[in-house]
Amino acid sequence: MNNLKQDEKLKLFIHTLLETNRDYDFYINWNNIDYYNEFKQELEWLNILIKNDDFDNQFSILLKNKPSIVKTFPLLFALGKKERDELVKKSKKFKLINSDDEFYFSENLENSTLTEKQISKYLIFFKKMGLKNLFMNFINSSVLDYVIGVLVGLDTNGRKNRSGINFESLCSNVIESICKKYDIFIKKQKNLKN
Numbered sequence: 001m002n003n004l005k006q007d008e009k010l011k012l013f014i015h016t017l018l019e020t021n022r023d024y025d026f027y028i029n030w031n032n033i034d035y036y037n038e039f040k041q042e043l044e045w046l047n048i049l050i051k052n053d054d055f056d057n058q059f060s061i062l063l064k065n066k067p068s069i070v071k072t073f074p075l076l077f078a079l080g081k082k083e084r085d086e087l088v089k090k091s092k093k094f095k096l097i098n099s100d101d102e103f104y105f106s107e108n109l110e111n112s113t114l115t116e117k118q119i120s121k122y123l124i125f126f127k128k129m130g131l132k133n134l135f136m137n138f139i140n141s142s143v144l145d146y147v148i149g150v151l152v153g154l155d156t157n158g159r160k161n162r163s164g165i166n167f168e169s170l171c172s173n174v175i176e177s178i179c180k181k182y183d184i185f186i187k188k189q190k191n192l193k194n
Contacts, residue, residue, distance in 0.1 A: 032081060033151045036144065042072045046143040049135045059126065060119050067114045070122060071105050075147045076131055078154060
């Protein structure tokens with residue numbers, strides 16, 4: 001290899017590049033997508049709002065009868081899994097810039113009722129977030145199908161991670177043999193704090 005000229009090394013390098021490092025598991029992490037299963041019933045209840053001409057009234061009735069639906073709201077807009085979990089499972093408040101409004105989407109709504117004021121506040125939230133527009137003009141038949149699409153779309157960072165893991169496994173034998181030869185300690189998949 002040392003006897004090769006620069007342009008020959010470049011040709012050799014380009015010729016030995018892999019076409020891809022993606023496998024069947026690269027595109028979708030189904031374990032992350034299955035997150036919706038915890039809220040399947042509530043998402044089904046939301047279907048009543050799709051293209052409903054009496055949206056505001058039906059929204060209020062739905063929240064009055066099924067207050068746990070509120071915990072599905074973070075699935076309807078782009079939030080990462082960690083932030084969704086903090087809002088729904090750890091009762092963290094959802095705050096927006098330039099607004100005094102604070103919203104809670106926690107699971108402890110199972111056996112409680114919402115006041116008219118709370119329901120009105122969630123309706124305003126739904127309108128300002130564009131979710132009413134989504135239900136009236138874009139979702140045709142299934143909130144669940146929409147949520148699965150959101151979860152698949154949010155998995156782009158996961159794809160970057162999987163790409164790195166795949167590349168690491170492809171290179172690991174070569175790198176490990178070099179490290180062993182030169183007595184170099186190797187760390188795999190470490191984040192910045194480690």
